[in-house]
Amino acid sequence: MPIPLDNSPDGQAARPTLRTLAEHTGLHISTISRALRQAPDASPTAALVHSAAEQLGYRRDPVAASLRTRRSGAIGMVAHSLTDIAQALIYEQVDQVAVAHGYDVLVAATGDDPRAQRRRVELLLSRRVDGLVIADAHRDGEYVEWIAALGVPYVLVMRSSPGHPSIACDDYAGGRLVGEHLIEQGHRDFALIAGPDYSAVSWDRAEGYRAALAEHGISVAEHLVEAGGLHTTTGRAGMERLLDRRRDFTAVFCAGNDFAAFGAISALKAAGIEPGTDVAVVGFNDVAAAEAMELTTVASPVAELGQLAATQLLAAIDGATPTPVRAEPSLIVRASSATPLYEMPRVGALR
Amino acid sequence: MPIPLDNSPDGQAARPTLRTLAEHTGLHISTISRALRQAPDASPTAALVHSAAEQLGYRRDPVAASLRTRRSGAIGMVAHSLTDIAQALIYEQVDQVAVAHGYDVLVAATGDDPRAQRRRVELLLSRRVDGLVIADAHRDGEYVEWIAALGVPYVLVMRSSPGHPSIACDDYAGGRLVGEHLIEQGHRDFALIAGPDYSAVSWDRAEGYRAALAEHGISVAEHLVEAGGLHTTTGRAGMERLLDRRRDFTAVFCAGNDFAAFGAISALKAAGIEPGTDVAVVGFNDVAAAEAMELTTVASPVAELGQLAATQLLAAIDGATPTPVRAEPSLIVRASSATPLYEMPRVGALR
DNA sequence: TTGAAAGCGCTAACAG
DNA sequence: CTGTTAGCGCTTTCAA
Numbered sequence: 247m248p249i250p251l252d253n254s255p256d257g258q259a260a261r262p263t264l265r266t267l268a269e270h271t272g273l274h275i276s277t278i279s280r281a282l283r284q285a286p287d288a289s290p291t292a293a294l295v296h297s298a299a300e301q302l303g304y305r306r307d308p309v310a311a312s313l314r315t316r317r318s319g320a321i322g323m324v325a326h327s328l329t330d331i332a333q334a335l336i337y338e339q340v341d342q343v344a345v346a347h348g349y350d351v352l353v354a355a356t357g358d359d360p361r362a363q364r365r366r367v368e369l370l371l372s373r374r375v376d377g378l379v380i381a382d383a384h385r386d387g388e389y390v391e392w393i394a395a396l397g398v399p400y401v402l403v404m405r406s407s408p409g410h411p412s413i414a415c416d417d418y419a420g421g422r423l424v425g426e427h428l429i430e431q432g433h434r435d436f437a438l439i440a441g442p443d444y445s446a447v448s449w450d451r452a453e454g455y456r457a458a459l460a461e462h463g464i465s466v467a468e469h470l471v472e473a474g475g476l477h478t479t480t481g482r483a484g485m486e487r488l489l490d491r492r493r494d495f496t497a498v499f500c501a502g503n504d505f506a507a508f509g510a511i512s513a514l515k516a517a518g519i520e521p522g523t524d525v526a527v528v529g530f531n532d533v534a535a536a537e538a539m540e541l542t543t544v545a546s547p548v549a550e551l552g553q554l555a556a557t558q559l560l561a562a563i564d565g566a567t568p569t570p571v572r573a574e575p576s577l578i579v580r581a582s583s584a585t586p587l588y589e590m591p592r593v594g595a596l597r
Numbered sequence: 598m599p600i601p602l603d604n605s606p607d608g609q610a611a612r613p614t615l616r617t618l619a620e621h622t623g624l625h626i627s628t629i630s631r632a633l634r635q636a637p638d639a640s641p642t643a644a645l646v647h648s649a650a651e652q653l654g655y656r657r658d659p660v661a662a663s664l665r666t667r668r669s670g671a672i673g674m675v676a677h678s679l680t681d682i683a684q685a686l687i688y689e690q691v692d693q694v695a696v697a698h699g700y701d702v703l704v705a706a707t708g709d710d711p712r713a714q715r716r717r718v719e720l721l722l723s724r725r726v727d728g729l730v731i732a733d734a735h736r737d738g739e740y741v742e743w744i745a746a747l748g749v750p751y752v753l754v755m756r757s758s759p760g761h762p763s764i765a766c767d768d769y770a771g772g773r774l775v776g777e778h779l780i781e782q783g784h785r786d787f788a789l790i791a792g793p794d795y796s797a798v799s800w801d802r803a804e805g806y807r808a809a810l811a812e813h814g815i816s817v818a819e820h821l822v823e824a825g826g827l828h829t830t831t832g833r834a835g836m837e838r839l840l841d842r843r844r845d846f847t848a849v850f851c852a853g854n855d856f857a858a859f860g861a862i863s864a865l866k867a868a869g870i871e872p873g874t875d876v877a878v879v880g881f882n883d884v885a886a887a888e889a890m891e892l893t894t895v896a897s898p899v900a901e902l903g904q905l906a907a908t909q910l911l912a913a914i915d916g917a918t919p920t921p922v923r924a925e926p927s928l929i930v931r932a933s934s935a936t937p938l939y940e941m942p943r944v945g946a947l948r
Numbered sequence: 949t950t951g952a953a954a955g956c957g958c959t960a961a962c963a964g
Numbered sequence: 965c966t967g968t969t970a971g972c973g974c975t976t977t978c979a980a
Contacts (some may be wrong), residue, residue: 263973263974264973264974264975265973273950273951274950274951274952275951275973275974276950276951276952276953276974276975276976277950277951278949279608279973279974279975279976280949280975280976283975289949291949291950292961304825305719305723306723306973306974307723307972307973307974308723308724308974309660309663309664309669309723309724309725309972309973309974310664310956310972310973310974310975311973311974311975312660312956313660313661313664313955313956313958313972313973313974314955314956314974314975314976315956315974315975315976316956318660320724327685328679328685328688328689329682329685329686329689331680331685334678334679334680334682334685335680338678338706339681341705341706344711350724351722352703353704354692355688355689355692355963368656369701372656372658372659372660373656373659373660373671373701373724374660396976421700454972476883477885478886478888478889479885482889485617505885505886508886508889508890509885509889511889512889515889515891534828534829534830534856534859534860535829535856535859535886535890536978537777537829537863538829538833538859538860538862538866538890539859539861539886539889539890540866546965603949613975614956614957614958614959615957615959624966624967625966625967625968626957626958627958627959627960627966627967627968627969628966628967630957630958630959630960631965633961640965642965642966657957657958658956658957658958660957660958661956661957661958661959661972662957662958662959663972664956664957664958664959664971664972664973664974665958665959665960665971666958666959666972667972669949693965695975720961795962837959877974
């Protein structure tokens with residue numbers, strides 16, 4: 247039994263406002279506003295107002311409310327790219343938690359470009375977000391310091407920066423796992439396809455990797471380190487550059503992420519080198535496609551990180567102090583790092 | 598030489614408003630408002646106001662403006678999941694075009710759940726978006742009809758629905774390409790791992806596939822059709838169900854997307870069947886990882902679709918009528934569909 | 949409890 | 965071209 251709505255001149259059903267409710271109930275607009283923020287069963291008036299609201303299909307206008315309250319009921323997330331499935335996953339988790347708490351999430355992607363980062367954050371701010379989830383922090387503190395100076399609650403996720411609250415994986419430990427595993431598999435000649443060097447995460451992973459090797463008196467030769475970014479294309483290019491030189495390695499760690507590893511694998515295959523047989527390849531993140539790819543990789547609890555980040559940010563908005571989280575990674579061994587017949591001619595011997 | 602800002606009691610620098618500018622220039626607030634919407638060199642006043650704005654670091658408050666104008670300077674996009682890299686790509690392209698035109702983009706993901714679809718669209722609407730890019734349309738018209746009835750400019754992308762403006766790939770043609778290719782490769786026994794049946798797209802691909810086979814008097818046996826969704830996990834499950842029965846097929850088309858194909862490949866490998874040697878597998882979309890995976894697939898110009906969708910929506914907001922686009926797909930042949938030695942024992946013969 | 953009134957920051961008539 | 969005025973829909977003092 248819906249009560250007919252007022253119609254504006256052009257025939258569009260006008261969205262009911264507080265005023266509409268006031269007219270229908272005979273109460274004052276401010277009374278309505280108050281009643282609506284109470285539980286429906288808080289008082290007879292509240293009950294009346296809520297049922298009227300329901301019948302008329304009233305939905306509060308968050309932008310009008312936020313103009314007045316200076317809060318928006320929204321949180322902002324800035325990612326480097328949603329095309330990175332790990333970041334997309336984080337977003338979806340953040341969104342889920344936020345919605346469960348009555349918040350909306352606005353996302354923006356920056357492509358890790360410092361200018362875009364600032365523009366996008368300002369955009370979110372101008373839309374009045376109550377807090378920020380930052381998934382594209384850089385190693386040099388500038389960006390994050392700027393965020394902190396804004397005076398808006400924030401939390402970093404996936405990437406960390408010293409002195410700032412962050413929910414991330416213990417990447418150093420992850421790198422160590424990779425190094426130890428490859429050593430155990432019998433490898434002795436290691437290459438590294440590094441992530442972007444603005445990313446503390448990739449840096450830490452590489453450090454862990456190097457540390458594990460160092461314990462066995464092994465180091466990664468300088469000419470066996472190449473940048474590989476975070477994408478298939480950049481990973482592929484990195485491996486191609488590696489292959490252009492002497493091919494004296496039997497194992498490579500793609501510290502950026504699994505996509506970079508996919509790219510590396512693709513370059514290896516193109517060069518007639520069989521990943522997992524001729525050269526071990528290890529990635530990072532354990533995205534869904536890694537299984538089909540038979541890629542050995544380090545699993546970090548990405549989804550949980552996203553949930554935690556949202557939870558902590560919401561708490562921070564309510565005045566709590568975020569507590570940093572360092573999650574434990576685990577190694578997922580698949581065919582791409584199968585034990586090599588070490589005595590076989592090394593790839594490098596070909597040249 | 599920044600003029601010192603007013604400081605609010607707590608020491609936070611107060612954001613300058615039109616009033617601040619009015620005080621500094623001695624002009625009236627409405628004059629400021631107007632001048633700001635003109636080019637800086639439109640008049641002496643405009644120049645004055647713009648430079649004052651710059652010095653004070655003024656940024657217009659879009660939420661206040663939108664309260665007044667009933668436009669938000671934002672467009673909304675609803676995706677089924679940003680975890681689907683194709684949808685994420687579309688989002689990034691839409692965002693890029695929108696930003697270039699002075700618009701922001703708000704995204705929301707619905708998981709293809711009808712209730713979530715409505716909730717999320719209402720959310721975007723309550724944030725006052727000026728138009729909608731819908732990337733999660735369903736085959737049954739309900740959702741899209743509802744959108745259309747809203748009276749807000751909209752355009753569908755990636756998925757289409759008869760009678761509504763959509764920017765999509767010619768999926769039927771894509772399915773045909775797959776069928777023709779596999780026939781040429783010498784296959785005669787075909788399976789189908791279908792996409793979700795709420796997706797017109799997957800449906801069309803399957804139809805095209807079947808049509809191509811039919812021209813050679815071949816049809817896909819009923820027991821060789823399984824649902825495979827849009828994710829690695831669901832694709833894998835689909836293939837597992839297929840393998841549980843008689844294995845009398847040498848080629849399978851995963852109509853959902855490449856991820857479903859990755860899942861199928863993973864299931865094949867787990868069963869000791871070599872994709873590309875024992876069974877041809879073909880996907881759809883040509884995501885970046887497909888190359889490393891050596892997956893034969895159909896490339897659709899996803900990025901272009903995203904750009905077009907944004908362009909058309911922006912035009913529609915300005916009163917234009919969107920013109921549907923049907924982009925031509927192309928087949929990317931890789932190792933996963935290598936010519937089989939057809940006379941070899943068929944997989945099905947094992948049982 | 950409820951009502952009256954002011955105002956968030958901006959834009960859009962309408963006058964001057 | 966500029967200033968006056970009103971008001972978008974909501975919340976929040978302050979009185980009654």
